[in-house]
Amino acid sequence: xxxxxxxxxxxxxxxxxxxxxxxxxxxxxxxxxxxxxxxxxxxxxxxxxxxxxxxxxxxxxxxxxxxxxxxxxxxxxxxxxxxxxxxxxxxxxxxxxxxxxxxxxxxxxxxxxxxxxxxxxxxxxxxxxxxxxxxxxxxxxxxxxxxxxxxxxxxxxxxxxxxxxxxxxxxxxxxxxxxxxxxxxxxxxxxxxxxxxxxxxxxxxxxxxxxxxxxxxxxxxxxxxxxxxxxxxxxxxxxxxxxxxxxxxxxxxxxxxxxxxxxxxxxxxxxxxxxxxxxxxxxxxxxxxxxxxxxxxxxxxxxxxxxxxxxxxxxxxxxxxxxxxxxxxxx
Amino acid sequence: xxxxxxxxxxxxxxxxxxxxxxxxxxxxxxxxxxxxxxxxxxxxxxxxxxxxxxxxxxxxxxxxxxxxxxxxxxxxxxxxxxxxxxxxxxxxxxxxxxxxxxxxxxxxxxxxxxxxxxxxxxxxxxxxxxxxxxxxxxxxxxxxxxxxxxxxxxxxxxxxxxxxxxxxxxxxxxxxxxxxxxxxxxxxxxxxxxxxxxxxxxxxxxxxxxxxxxxxxxxxxxxxxxxxxxxxxxxxxxxxxxxxxxxxxxxxxxxxxxxxxxxxxxxxxxxxxxxxxxxxxxxxxxxxxxxxxxxxxxxxxxxxxxxxxxxxxxxxxxxxxxxxxxxxxxxxxxxxxxxxxxxxxxxxxxxxxxxxxxxxxxxxxxxx
Numbered sequence: 001x002x003x004x005x006x007x008x009x010x011x012x013x014x015x016x017x018x019x020x021x022x023x024x025x026x027x028x029x030x031x032x033x034x035x036x037x038x039x040x041x042x043x044x045x046x047x048x049x050x051x052x053x054x055x056x057x058x059x060x061x062x063x064x065x066x067x068x069x070x071x072x073x074x075x076x077x078x079x080x081x082x083x084x085x086x087x088x089x090x091x092x093x094x095x096x097x098x099x100x101x102x103x104x105x106x107x108x109x110x111x112x113x114x115x116x117x118x119x120x121x122x123x124x125x126x127x128x129x130x131x132x133x134x135x136x137x138x139x140x141x142x143x144x145x146x147x148x149x150x151x152x153x154x155x156x157x158x159x160x161x162x163x164x165x166x167x168x169x170x171x172x173x174x175x176x177x178x179x180x181x182x183x184x185x186x187x188x189x190x191x192x193x194x195x196x197x198x199x200x201x202x203x204x205x206x207x208x209x210x211x212x213x214x215x216x217x218x219x220x221x222x223x224x225x226x227x228x229x230x231x232x233x234x235x236x237x238x239x240x241x242x243x244x245x246x247x248x249x250x251x252x253x254x255x256x257x258x259x260x261x262x263x264x265x266x267x268x269x270x271x272x273x274x275x276x277x278x279x280x281x282x283x284x285x286x287x288x289x290x291x292x293x294x295x296x297x298x299x300x301x302x303x304x305x306x307x308x309x310x311x312x313x314x315x316x317x318x319x320x321x322x323x324x325x326x327x328x329x330x331x
Numbered sequence: 332x333x334x335x336x337x338x339x340x341x342x343x344x345x346x347x348x349x350x351x352x353x354x355x356x357x358x359x360x361x362x363x364x365x366x367x368x369x370x371x372x373x374x375x376x377x378x379x380x381x382x383x384x385x386x387x388x389x390x391x392x393x394x395x396x397x398x399x400x401x402x403x404x405x406x407x408x409x410x411x412x413x414x415x416x417x418x419x420x421x422x423x424x425x426x427x428x429x430x431x432x433x434x435x436x437x438x439x440x441x442x443x444x445x446x447x448x449x450x451x452x453x454x455x456x457x458x459x460x461x462x463x464x465x466x467x468x469x470x471x472x473x474x475x476x477x478x479x480x481x482x483x484x485x486x487x488x489x490x491x492x493x494x495x496x497x498x499x500x501x502x503x504x505x506x507x508x509x510x511x512x513x514x515x516x517x518x519x520x521x522x523x524x525x526x527x528x529x530x531x532x533x534x535x536x537x538x539x540x541x542x543x544x545x546x547x548x549x550x551x552x553x554x555x556x557x558x559x560x561x562x563x564x565x566x567x568x569x570x571x572x573x574x575x576x577x578x579x580x581x582x583x584x585x586x587x588x589x590x591x592x593x594x595x596x597x598x599x600x601x602x603x604x605x606x607x608x609x610x611x612x613x614x615x616x617x618x619x620x621x622x623x624x625x626x627x628x629x630x631x632x633x634x635x636x637x638x639x640x641x642x643x644x645x646x647x648x649x650x651x652x653x654x655x656x657x658x659x660x661x662x663x664x665x666x667x668x669x670x671x672x673x674x675x676x677x678x679x680x681x682x683x684x685x686x687x688x689x690x691x692x693x694x695x696x697x698x699x
Binding site for chain 1: 365366367368590591592594595596597598599600601605609610613614
């Protein structure tokens with residue numbers, strides 16, 4: 001247990017679909033359906049997938065910003081899934097989040113310094129002059145200047161705002177930060193600055209990251225291990241190098257083939273997926289991916305594969321015998 | 332954009348002009364303080380000349396209302412009588428607040444009579460030497476000009492004195508009624524918007540029930556049952572006109588609630604009250620302030636209409652509406668209709684123009 005910081009077991013989040021004047025529930029959108037993974041202390045776990053596959057919902061459910069429908073989140077050996085809000089305050093200090101949109105994630109009416117001192121005061125970290133000093137330290141840590149504390153968010157560029165977002169997450173000295181697509185809204189040159197900042201901070205403070213992104217090259221750069229998500233489920237988990245060298249799930253292969261290679265002479269085989277992502281309100285039978293899978297065969301539409309594999313590399317695909325469900329194999 | 336405009340904006344945004352020869356440290360000291368949202372709004376508001384003029388007019392009206400007793404009073408500002416120096420207007424205030432007392436023989440002194448009989452050794456009258464309730468039947472329905480600058484009403488009261496003192500009632504009704512409406516609207520609207528669900532449904536159905544109550548008839552009923560008082564009117568207008576504010580702020584809160592900085596505040600673990608007051612309301616309040624400016628105008632108009640119908644304030648209180656009412660019984664006295672009507676018109680128009688200026692200043696799409 002000692003080197004596992006965060007354990008997610010069977011996390012589920014269903015959003016009810018309501019209709020009519022009496023708001024009758026006619027179904028559920030399974031945004032996150034039975035997701036389990038573990039994050040070791042000090043590592044970065046990448047979480048990739050298309051838009052709408054439930055990556056953000058996973059991140060926010062872990063922090064209880066969205067109440068999960070089922071499953072459990074164990075942080076540092078303690079189950080926080082059903083913890084009352086009062087007790088949760090202590091864990092709010094240890095788990096933080098960095099948002100995707102640096103424009104809507106900062107309150108436009110409060111100065112940067114005001115925002116940070118509010119947090120420091122609330123969590124009884126520092127007050128008065130000590131708080132001011134700490135705000136200055138934080139700003140310098142993320143590559144901003146002291147005088148920026150008196151400015152309002154609209155006076156900063158997107159990259160600077162994202163640095164402020166990082167400073168906010170850092171202010172409570174967390175052990176774990178969910179990075180929810182922190183660089184997707186930034187242009188490429190700024191992206192690398194923020195990524196490097198996150199890596200430097202990880203080295204300095206030993207912070208653990210859950211790095212959510214749809215950009216595989218960014219994830220390859222920053223992660224130790226990578227989870228691939230499709231339609232609310234994890235389809236493959238592997239060490240970074242192994243995943244990029246030897247991906248097993250056809251979906252992961254298709255994603256990787258879409259990553260641009262900066263070499264004009266190299267012809268890569270691009271796997272083009274057909275069809276749209278199915279609605280999470282009406283998931284396909286069998287394997288969720290089978291209507292779009294280039295390697296589909298008979299069993300795919302009837303048998304629901306399980307996440308299994310050899311060692312640390314697991315996948316959810318019937319091309320590999322270990323993914324056949326145990327019960328139906330006996331039948 | 333004109334050159335001047337660009338310069339003004341650069342100054343505001345603390346963007347240094349290129350090549351203006353400032354050293355780095357000078358630039359840094361220039362950029363010490365951030366530009367808040369409200370200072371941007373102020374800058375934008377100032378561009379609207381009509382709204383700025385209206386603001387000055389309103390400030391003037393407020394000033395008139397505050398110093399009304401020093402502008403129009405039946406007592407002099409300064410007088411020497413029997414070798415004693417008096418400041419009767421100031422003394423009245425001190426007397427009301429219990430700081431000092433009138434001498435028993437002077438409390439009901441008729442200063443005008445004393446002046447006419449040349450018993451005052453020295454006297455300075457207010458610019459309009461009449462009180463708003465000073466009845467003088469020998470001077471009824473005097474036309475404008477002469478001793479009474481704007482004429483008198485059927486019982487000889489000075490019209491200008493009435494207008495000056497009437498501004499007190501009108502402004503008080505406007506501010507207090509709009510203030511009550513804003514307070515109720517903001518509290519209920521932000522609770523409904525922030526918590527949503529059943530709370531939202533209950534509050535919004537209550538708002539809809541309140542909206543069906545006809546304000547005007549409700550006020551007339553209240554006045555009929557409890558008697559006429561300026562406080563009842565303020566309360567009645569305020570308690571019936573908050574529904575629009577509540578709906579407006581609920582909509583804004585719904586929008587703000589889904590912003591990521593609210594999620595961020597949640598992830599910090601801040602309590603709901605702190606999130607609502609520090610993060611939600613400041614971002615949702617701007618459009619409601621606009622409606623507040625219009626609400627003041629509406630309340631002034633409602634009070635004037637009530638007083639015109641004779642349901643308003645007590646007969647002894649002079650308001651613009653009650654002066655207008657006098658014009659009904661004296662159809663030849665045009666000044667009784669024109670001047671109070673003009674005051675109501677000016678007050679209502681200026682508040683509306685301020686409201687519009689505020690709305691434009693808050694609208695980010697109109698910013699260039």
